[in-house]
Structure formats: C-alpha cells, structure tokens
Amino acid sequence: MGGAKLAIAVLAAGLLAGCSGGYTWGWYVVSPWGPKGQSNILFLLSGLGWTVAVALCAIAASVVLGLLVALLGLAPSRIARTASWIYVEMLRSIPMLVMVLWVFYGLPVVMDIRLDVFGAGVIALALCDSAFEAEIFRGGIQSIDRGQHEASNSLGLSYLDKMRFIILPQAIRRILPPLGNQFVYMLKTSSLVSVIGLAELTRKANELVVTEYRPLEIYSFLILEYLALILIVSWGVRRIERRMAAADYRPA
Amino acid sequence: MSNTANGAPIIEIERLNKWFGDLHVLRDIDLRVRHGEKIVICGPSGSGKSTLIRCVNRLERHQRGRIVVDGIELNDEMKHLAAIRSEVGMVFQSFNLFPHLTVLDNVSLAPRRVRRMPAADAEALAMQLLERVRIPEQAHKYPSQLSGGQQQRVAIARSLAMRPKIMLFDEPTSALDPEMINEVLEVMEGLALDGMTMLCVTHEMGFARRVADTMVFMDRGEIVEAAAPEAFFSRPATERCRLFLSQILSH
Numbered sequence: 001m002g003g004a005k006l007a008i009a010v011l012a013a014g015l016l017a018g019c020s021g022g023y024t025w026g027w028y029v030v031s032p033w034g035p036k037g038q039s040n041i042l043f044l045l046s047g048l049g050w051t052v053a054v055a056l057c058a059i060a061a062s063v064v065l066g067l068l069v070a071l072l073g074l075a076p077s078r079i080a081r082t083a084s085w086i087y088v089e090m091l092r093s094i095p096m097l098v099m100v101l102w103v104f105y106g107l108p109v110v111m112d113i114r115l116d117v118f119g120a121g122v123i124a125l126a127l128c129d130s131a132f133e134a135e136i137f138r139g140g141i142q143s144i145d146r147g148q149h150e151a152s153n154s155l156g157l158s159y160l161d162k163m164r165f166i167i168l169p170q171a172i173r174r175i176l177p178p179l180g181n182q183f184v185y186m187l188k189t190s191s192l193v194s195v196i197g198l199a200e201l202t203r204k205a206n207e208l209v210v211t212e213y214r215p216l217e218i219y220s221f222l223i224l225e226y227l228a229l230i231l232i233v234s235w236g237v238r239r240i241e242r243r244m245a246a247a248d249y250r251p252a
Numbered sequence: 253m254s255n256t257a258n259g260a261p262i263i264e265i266e267r268l269n270k271w272f273g274d275l276h277v278l279r280d281i282d283l284r285v286r287h288g289e290k291i292v293i294c295g296p297s298g299s300g301k302s303t304l305i306r307c308v309n310r311l312e313r314h315q316r317g318r319i320v321v322d323g324i325e326l327n328d329e330m331k332h333l334a335a336i337r338s339e340v341g342m343v344f345q346s347f348n349l350f351p352h353l354t355v356l357d358n359v360s361l362a363p364r365r366v367r368r369m370p371a372a373d374a375e376a377l378a379m380q381l382l383e384r385v386r387i388p389e390q391a392h393k394y395p396s397q398l399s400g401g402q403q404q405r406v407a408i409a410r411s412l413a414m415r416p417k418i419m420l421f422d423e424p425t426s427a428l429d430p431e432m433i434n435e436v437l438e439v440m441e442g443l444a445l446d447g448m449t450m451l452c453v454t455h456e457m458g459f460a461r462r463v464a465d466t467m468v469f470m471d472r473g474e475i476v477e478a479a480a481p482e483a484f485f486s487r488p489a490t491e492r493c494r495l496f497l498s499q500i501l502s503h
Contacts, residue, residue: 151349153309173352
C-alpha cells in the first residue's frame with residue numbers, strides 16, 4: 001500500500017501549503033478528538049452505506065445490461081448489431097449528471113411510474129455505464145482466439161452454449177481489470193446522485209457544509225472518505241485478479 | 253486399405269468454387285468420398301487444401317457448387333448446419349483445446365450439451381476415448397500442462413466424443429515437435445483401421461502411404477491429381493505433382 005501512503009502525504013502537503021495563506025482552518029468540525037467533530041464524522045460516514053449500495057446495484061445492473069448489448073453487437077443478425085451500435089453510441093454521449101436528472105424528473109412522467117431517489121440513481125448510473133461495459137465485453141470477447149470459435153462450431157455447439165461455456169469464461173478473466181476499474185469509477189460517479197437528494201457521502205457533506213459553514217475542511221474529509229473507500233476496493237479487485245491469474249491454466 | 257471403403261458416397265462435392273475477396277481459392281472442385289474411405293490431400297501452401305476440408309463442415313462457406321454430406325446439402329439453413337457439424341469431427345493444426353477446461357471436460361462437454369448425454373455417461377465416454385488415445389492419466393489436468401502431442405490426442409478424443417461419421421484433419425502434426433508426431437499418427441492410423449471416413453491434409457507421406465485409399469494433389473485451388481497411393485507416388489501424372497513430391501520426399 002505504498003501508493004496509499006504517498007497519496008495521503010501529497011494531500012496533507014497540499015493542505016499544509018494552504019495553511020500558509022490567510023485562511024484560518026477550523027479542523028475542529030471534523031476532528032475525532034472533539035465532541036463536535038465526532039458527531040460530525042459520524043454524520044458524514046452515515047452516507048457510506050448509500051454510496052456503496054447505489055454503486056453496487058448500478059454496477060451489477062450495468063454489467064448484465066452491457067453483456068446483453070455486447071452479445072447483440074456480436075450476433076450474426078445485422079438488425080441486432082445495428083441496435084447494439086445505436087444503444088452504445090446514444091448512451092455514451094449522454095452526460096451522467098444529465099441522465100440522473102432526466103431519469104429522476106423525466107422518466108416517472110414518461111413511463112407513469114414512481115421512482116425513489118435510490119431507484120432513479122441506480123437506473124441512471126447503470127444506463128450510462130452499460131454502454132462502456134458493452135464495449136469492454138465486446139473487446140474481451142473479440143480478443144478470444146478464432147480457433148476457440150472454430151473448435152466449438154465444429155463440435156456442433158449452439159451459439160449460446162459456445163458463448164456460455166467456451167468464450168465468456170475465457171473473456172471474463174481478461175476483462176476483470178477493466179471491470180474493476182469501472183466499479184471504482186462508479187463509486188466516484190455515485191456522488192452525482194447527491195443532486196437528487198440521495199443521502200450518500202457527497203450529499204451528507206453538502207448538508208453539513210450548510211450548517212457548519214466549513215466547506216474546505218468538510219470537503220477535504222470527503223476526499224479522504226472516497227480515497228479510503230477506493231483504495232480498499234482497488235486492493236480487493238487486485239486480489240481477485242491475482243487469484244484468477246493463478247488459476248491452474250495459462251491461456252494458450 | 254481400400255477394403256474398408258464401400259461404394260456409397262458419404263461426401264459429394266461438385267463444381268465447388270470459393271473466393272476470398274478477389275482471390276479464387278477453390279476452382280471447380282469435384283470430389284466423392286465413400287463410406288470408410290481415407291483421403292490424404294497434399295499440395296503446396298496456399299493451394300486451397302485446408303480451405304477445401306473446412307468447407308465440408310462449413311467453417312468456410314462456398315459461393316458456388318454443391319456439397320452434400322451424409323445426404324444433407326450444405327446451405328444457409330442453420331438446422332442442416334448443426335446436423336452436419338455433429339456428424340463431422342475436426343482436428344486442427346493448433347489443437348484449439350479449451351484452455352479453461354480440464355482434459356475430461358474438453359472431451360465430455362459436447363456430448364453433454366449437443367447430444368444431451370447425462371454427465372456421468374459423458375464422462376465415462378470421455379475416459380474411454382482418453383484410453384483409446386492413451387492418456388487417461390491426464391484427464392484432470394489442463395491443456396497447458398500437456399505436451400503438444402498429448403494435446404493433439406486430446407483434441408482427437410474430443411472430436412470422437414461426438415461419434416462422428418467423418419473426421420477432418422487439418423495438418424494435425426505440423427505444429428508438433430518431431431518426436432511427438434508419431435504418437436499422433438499412430439492414433440490416426442488406429443482410427444483408420446476401425447473404418448473411420450477420413451480427410452487428412454498432411455505432409456506426412458509415410459502415413460499417407462500406409463493409410464490412404466486415395467491421394468489428392470492440389471495446386472492453386474485445383475485438384476490436379478487424384479489416385480491410389482501406389483500409382484500416385486510411383487507414377488505421378490503431372491509435372492507439378494512430380495515436382496512437389498520430389499521436394500517433399502527429399503527431406
């Protein structure tokens with residue numbers, strides 16, 4: 001975790017450099033050694049559950065959606081491929097913040113449904129991310145040697161069986177790093193859901209800023225929260241990757 | 253070995269033509285393969301011999317002409333395609349084993365998924381075939397843990413697990429170290445003895461002499477000569493074939 005120490009040192013140095021200006025810091029608002037700071041920290045950390053939940057649900061939905069779109073894009077039918085292409089091009093050109101706002105305010109009207117902020121957040125993040133997941137899956141699937149397709153075809157395996165038993169299991173190992181990356185990215189972009197009022201980390205920080213009027217200290221703490229969260233997740237992703245790489249075969 | 257081949261054709265190829273873009277890779281190919289016949293196809297690289305056998309299970313689609321395999325014509329109807337592919341086994345130059353599956357799963361997957369065989373039966377069948385190619389002790393290893401010759405024998409067992417009527421071999425020993433070639437050829441000769449219909453693209457002329465009923469020489473997309481091995485090797489009819497044989501046999 002040398003990277004983590006370095007990152008924290010850089011951040012601390014930046015903050016200290018700021019001290020030399022005219023600003024008077026009020027770290028007491030997030031200090032773990034004072035009663036005020038303690039209750040504020042607990043308040044800020046209470047957003048953690050929503051941040052993790054919205055990111056997990058969104059990434060799960062987006063992986064499934066992205067895989068379907070990628071399989072459509074690689075299907076023999078030209079109509080399926082065109083549909084997949086249009087989906088990817090459209091969704092990756094919509095800014096995430098715009099998507100969050102549109103899904104929350106627009107979708108319930110269009111589809112005549114009720115959406116809470118959590119549902120709207122998950123849908124918006126998943127839709128935007130699925131276009132990128134589809135491209136990741138497509139790249140991974142296409143990187144599998146043509147001989148694997150030919151061997152599967154020559155045995156008479158159906159298209160779906162070939163994908164399920166031969167191509168995807170090999171592709172998954174190759175796309176795990178970009179998938180992990182995408183999950184980290186999702187954890188960060190989940191902060192956009194704060195604008196529609198989901199009480200996740202960023203929203204909590206915003207709320208505290210309004211009452212404490214100490215934005216610099218509180219947002220600095222917010223950065224540390226994301227930093228810690230993402231370092232832990234990156235570490236977990238790398239562990240899974242290593243375990244998969246150590247699995248008892250080398251791709252031929 | 254012509255005694256194992258009887259009269260009825262199992263593959264009929266008529267005036268087959270294929271292009272890759274502007275490149276005319278197969279020109280007016282006519283070939284009839286009888287039940288149990290062993291055909292060895294040779295020729296210089298780029299002569300279209302691999303493309304020809306890949307057309308038989310439609311890994312390549314032809315543009316003109318007719319291919320009938322076991323009474324079914326190859327066309328764009330997917331139902332026919334699946335039926336033909338399950339009757340025709342193929343062994344590739346680069347093995348193309350599934351690297352993420354054990355040897356046993358490589359062999360038993362297709363019977364389970366395509367033939368709907370219960371897992372226990374499929375595994376018993378796989379073990380039986382691994383005995384036949386003489387590597388039952390490798391069943392639980394992964395392909396990368398095997399030598400090239402062992403991998404190719406697993407690939408043969410994998411094809412046989414579908415109980416095919418026809419086996420296609422696309423240069424099965426070309427990617428192997430010399431000391432491993434014989435173990436693969438021995439397995440192929442055993443198959444030939446059992447009466448399998450075989451189309452082999454290979455440069456192993458010793459194997460061809462021992463096994464082939466018919467030798468086919470291809471050059472520039474055409475079948476230049478087709479003859480029984482004795483005649484083919486001792487009295488090639490064309491200059492092109494003579495030249496090719498002199499080059500390949502001088503090794």
